[in-house]
Amino acid sequence: MEARNCLAACVLMHFILAVSAIDKRMVYIVFVESLPQHPYSLAFHYSELLKDIVPPSFARKSLLRSYTNFNGFSAKLTEKEAYKLRMIQFQHHNYNLKQCPFFHVNHLRFAYNTALPAQCLVRKIIGARSYITHGKDLSARDNNGHGSHVASIAAGRNVRDASFYGIAQGIAKGGVPSARLAVYKVCDHYCYSADIMAAFDDAISDGVDFISISISFNESFESTSNPIALGALHAYAKGILTINAAGNGGPALFSITTDAPWILTVAASGTDRQIVDKVLLGKYATLVGNGINAFPSRKGGLPIVYGTELSSTCSESDARNCSEPCLVRSSIDQKVVLCDKVPKLKYINITGVPSFITPNMEENVSKIEPYPVVRLSTNELNLVKTYIDSTTEPKVQILKSEAIHNPGAPFVAVFSARGPSTFIPDIVKPDVTAPGVEILAAFSPLGSPSDSPFDKRPVNYNILSGTSMACPHVTAAAVYVKSIHPNWSPSAIKSALMTTAREFNPALYPEAEFAYGSGHIDPLKAKNPGLVYETPVEEYFKIWCNISRIAGSFTVTNASCPTQLTLKDINYPSMSVRLDMKDVFTVSFPRTVTNVGRANSTYVAYIEGDQSRLHFIVEPSTLQFTELNQKINFVVTVKGKRMKPETLKRVSLVWTDGVHMVRSPIVVYTGETTSAGGSAQTPSAGGSARTPSAGGSARTPSWFCLLSVMLIIMVTLY
Ligand SMILES: *[C@@H]1O[C@H](CO)[C@@H](O)[C@H](O)[C@H]1NC(C)=O
Ligand SMILES: *[C@@H]1O[C@H](CO)[C@@H](O)[C@H](O)[C@H]1NC(C)=O
Ligand SMILES: *[C@@H]1O[C@H](CO)[C@@H](O)[C@H](O)[C@H]1NC(C)=O
Ligand SMILES: *[C@@H]1O[C@H](CO)[C@@H](O)[C@H](O)[C@H]1NC(C)=O
């Protein structure tokens, strides 16, 4: 950590804030990158610091929490006091700022927090804590279901005959059934930064092996003000890898918000088990759409209503769009309603028993709704309209959903957030892809299966889609790799998962690696990757410094970063650069690989993929290893002529010794209004893109009491 150079009590602050509506004091998080040499009470140190800032009578009350693993604290301050605290860094004789480059104050909102732990102990869940301080349920219990779901994906035990009302029936099994979980509930209706930081702090202290976070922010913002990025960097420094969902804001380019390089960022794919719902148009046709519908089907069908038939009080256009006021019981009860627009059914309290046929805004993703709903393509919707027009008493029957085989799997889910990162352009994000579409996993019966206050069906298993579901798959794979190689660093495990991932067909994805990263994880291969790219935390601290400078407005020092290090120079298992459009370019990626395969082995490099108009040099192109853990440096140089705006070129660098294939994508692209492949679409609300929630399968009362709304799961090896 660069800040070690600082003298005694060199204080640096990033990060800030939160709101207490009562007295206009907000909660500020202050990070101290370097502390006095002699460990004494940090709380004492911080309250001494605060005495210079707040009215003396308030000093003790002001300090809310002293973090253990972040060298920082949270305090209630007015805006003026926060400013004073910033300025004191420049004036106070105790603080040597020149040597202390990390000093920022950021704008991040979070709430007043005093952790309120609720702990229990069992074999599977070794701890559950709640960080929720506002709302109806402050306990660590999962009252929502999302936490149970992601937890059981990572570490659930085998359960036979699991299904959602018979749909997708089979054995439900977590990635590593023997792993244990520590659960940290940080989200209720909102996820506050101070709570997330506190959970990271405790998880690091608790000695977890991995941190799995199925939370991502809906806005891309630089990593220096992102609590997950910040927490994950400190976790990384302590040897803990953080695995994080990429976000559900896809498929537009630049929709990714989880861009910190020290995080393993996970995109979502569809599996070969696809859930579809069929609609019978009288005896005329059977249409296949998306929807997870467990409601009983009405033999012979129900009358279908559309437009003016729906409501005489609505305009025709509103009625066709199924606007909320048009959905009155008398006209929709026991009927199928055809809609030109997707009504937000989970927020509409409809009495009666309606069914809906709507357009398909999320192709190849089926979701559970509070009512029978089938989403059809435009062509199929037109068939329904033709049927209505050509029949005097049109009736349609919506069947119960069924699981079918999808030979097109795996495919990247439409909702999965795409790179590149606006803020950190020279990195491939997401890193890897894992199953995240229509995943059957445990659920808390306190939660609603469709996340609707009007759908109270209590279920022990639910089918959800989202990068939230993909994330714990990768966590499980990481746990698996670590169980075989207990001494591997976070970066070695991350590298193993990335360099052994299965490539998607880039021809099907104009965004290429910015859709799927290095590819689909392959845990069996990841346990024996041959070579790994290890990234020392010092490199990431340098990047952190760089990012904080780019973030300009948040930075309150102009001190330069100790060493210039750019993203492409980081020893990352993939390579990417955004080019400015010069006539010719030459870009180099220095890398170091560590031999974890066979002691005596020779690796040769080759480039795979379309190399037209580009020239690749790998120097040296043969690596001769004579012992395990030996490190060898090499440089990849890419040369090319001027590239048009919005161009993306990608190839793979493969090192092979005849046994292992160590693959790294190389992506060069041009920016400006960059849409790399020209495929940018407006972002659609993601997959099951549900706001974070929590989990466990509540199969037995004891299991249930332990389940928590756990957006953060920390996984501990068995
Ligand atoms: C993100 O969520 C917040 C809070 O719900 C909202 O105010 C903001 O507009 C959202 N931003 C985007 C880009 O959707
Ligand atoms: C109905 O939906 C279409 C498509 O979203 C929209 O263009 C139109 O304005 C909507 N009509 C009304 C009355 O809201
Ligand atoms: C939905 O509406 C019905 C009838 O108006 C009412 O009894 C019920 O409480 C409402 N449900 C919710 C969750 O608001
Ligand atoms: C849905 O799946 C079909 C068939 O595999 C494919 O052609 C189509 O591109 C997919 N759509 C999306 C948005 O992924």
Ligand SMILES: *[C@@H]1O[C@H](CO)[C@@H](O)[C@H](O)[C@H]1NC(C)=O
């Ligand atoms: C930060 O990185 C950018 C490009 O990645 C580079 O141009 C710049 O010089 C770096 N700045 C610092 C302060 O390291």
Ligand SMILES: *[C@@H]1O[C@H](CO)[C@@H](O)[C@H](O)[C@H]1NC(C)=O
């Ligand atoms: C940093 O530099 C800018 C312009 O170069 C200047 O306005 C600002 O006062 C400087 N900040 C500090 C903390 O020195």
Ligand SMILES: *[C@@H]1O[C@H](CO)[C@@H](O)[C@H](O)[C@H]1NC(C)=O
């Ligand atoms: C590797 O090769 C070197 C030289 O050829 C030899 O001395 C050494 O014993 C070999 N190591 C192993 C583990 O085979």
